[in-house]
Amino acid sequence: MAITSHDVARLAGVSQPTVSRALRDDPRVSRATREKVRRAAALLEYVPSEAGRTLSTRATRRVGVIVTDLTNPFYPHVVAPLHDELERLGYRMMLVTERSDEAVAEERLLDQSLDGVVLATATTDSRLPALLERRGTPHVFLNRDTGRPGDFASVVDNEGGGRLVARELVPLGHRRFAGVFGAANTTTGRARELGFRLALADAGIGLPEDRVARGPFAYETGYEALPALLAAADPPTAVFCGNDVVAIGVLNAALAAGVKVPDDLTVVGFDDLPMAAWEVFRLTTVRHGLGELARQAARLLVRRIGGEVDRAGERLVLPTEFVPRATHAPAR
Incomplete structure (x- = not known):
């Protein structure tokens, strides 16, 4: 026979409604009583019914x-x-x-x-x-x-993270930047791009639209965007990516094109996923x-x-x- 809250009540020496309140941590039940009820429930291996709890509290948890x-x-x-x-x-x-x-x-x-x-x-x-x-x-x-x-x-702080990238790369002599950002209908994509652009503007550097690609935060976005960016008459020396997954796509596209990272091209991601630190990538990125x-x-x-x-x-x-x-x- 299944153990019920009435069994717990008899063992604890309290009423059945008190058991229900105690197991919900109702403040109307004293701490001592709550502990007594929990001990009784544990001894009987009683598991409260979620269905019953929902009916009594109108909460499904x-x-x-x-x-x-x-x-x-x-x-x-x-x-x-x-x-x-x-x-x-x-x-x-x-x-x-x-x-x-x-x-x-x-x-x-x-x-x-x-x-x-x-x-x-x-x-x-x-x-x-x-x-x-x-x-x-x-x-x-x-x-x-x-x-x-x-x-x-x-x-x-997506905008702040975008600013960080520009502020780190501009002192390294980079002037020709590209961005492979997230989709335009995401606040993360918009804010990371905005922060990057604003910090570049503070340094007197623009980011032309022909050096920008946008798309889902996916490997394919980075892999498919880089060839066109490299084909420009004045290709970028640094690419800021909307997230680490996009950056890994860019890294693989660079490898396929025979472009050396970081000698010929700097690549920076965002998020610092655990795999960004893998030896195969060792991706420079923005952490949160x-x-x-x-x-x-x-x-x-x-x-x-x-x-x-x-x-x-x-x-x-x-x-x-x-x-x-x-x-x-x-x-x-």
């Missing part, structure tokens, strides 16, 4: 995480710490991996089966955030947001805290679910740092 680009190596490195932090906070994570926000079926997110949603691959033109807002579903942005006031987001980016998104969402945040929105911004490795050098 489940959070949906939307990732539309699971093939990108960036996302496994944030999904794992996000899962762990949500679990620590008492929530289960459900990963939704449709090809686009628009492909996410409404009934999977908006049927009140989730307490909140993390949007990890949002674009500036996505309709999903507004839909969630209208339905009253708490949500936060992870890594990318919409760029509009009122967002609840855990993001990186991948794990903390995810953990603070989890904490922000739980605070929003609990009604503990300002309705005006909240953006948590992680700092960046330049990480010198083997793919940058003075201009020749």
Whole structure:
């Protein structure tokens, strides 16, 4: 016979409603009673019913995480710490991996089966955030947001990171730059490009459009963009890439073209994924805290679910740092 909360109540010498409240950490139950109930539950190996808890509290303790680009190596490195932090906070994570926000079926997110949603691959033109807002579903942005006031987001200082790259490379004598940036409908792509351009402008250096490529944060974007950039009459001596995956595509295209990195071409990425430090790449890049980016998104969402945040929105911004490795050098 299955162990029930009534069995726990008899062993602990309390009422069944007290057991339910104690296991939810209800502050109306004293600490001593909560500990007594937990000891009784542990002795009986009692597992609370999620269905029963949902009926009594109207909370599912489940959070949906939307990732539309699971093939990108960036996302496994944030999904794992996000899962762990949500679990620590008492929530289960459900990963939704449709090809686009628009492909996410409404009934999977908006049927009140989730307490909140993390949007990890949002674009500036996505309709999903507004839909969630209208339905009253708490949500936060992870890594990318919409760029509009009122967002609840855990993001990186992308503009500052772009500035760092230019400020490191200009003193090395580089004057002919190229950029292989992210898609124009992503705040990460826009902000990294903007910071890079602004810091170059401070040094009196322009970035012509014929030395710029934009596309998904994917290996193919870098690999396919570099040949055209190298074919210019005055090819670049340095390329800033929208992320490490794009930069690895550029590195491989340079190798295929017989271009030596960093002797002939400096290549810089963004994110400092673990593989960026592999000996095969030793990629110079911009670092931020991948794990903390995810953990603070989890904490922000739980605070929003609990009604503990300002309705005006909240953006948590992680700092960046330049990480010198083997793919940058003075201009020749």
